[in-house]
């Protein structure tokens with residue numbers, strides 16, 4: 255006859271088996287920037303995201319926008335950003351959990367349309383931050399594959415000090431002169447992966463309960 259503790263242990267085992275340390279997505283608003291698209295192209299609207307105050311302007315000498323972060327055609331074009339170090343960011347509804355690993359990913363590419371090509375590649379920075387502006391992790395990436403997007407990530411495991419703070423994701427164009435003056439971003443995603451030890455402890459506890467009954 256099954257005892258209560260055995261039933262509990264089996265339930266815990268089932269729970270541990272059913273809940274591997276799988277990454278669970280954290281919703282981002284307008285993650286694919288499609289909500290910013292307009293039928294006729296350029297727009298400074300970037301719903302759901304906080305963007306630099308510098309809107310930029312049309313530069314007739316360049317034949318393009320200067321100093322602008324623009325959401326257009328369902329992606330973000332970051333153009334000629336040589337005079338500020340601003341970021342595009344979004345505060346999520348999630349808070350950091352100690353031991354959980356956070357992965358913020360986004361496609362970064364050189365634009366299909368050259369605004370002011372200097373033959374370089376695209377430099378970008380991805381960040382995981384807190385609501386009070388602290389940067390927890392950064393990943394600098396360079397995409398030298400002209401015309402194509404590639405996916406990059408920044409990964410961070412939250413500490414006890416981070417616990418309870420709001421998860422903020424951000425991205426920026428790097429400004430080093432050897433890189434091209436514009437970068438493009440698309441398809442942002444954030445996932446949290448629970449600490450594997452949590453589930454392991456659950457399984458160990460269940461096994462010890464079973465063992466004790468034998």
Ligand SMILES: [Ca+2]
Nearest residue numbers: 286328329440
């Ligand atoms: Ca898109």
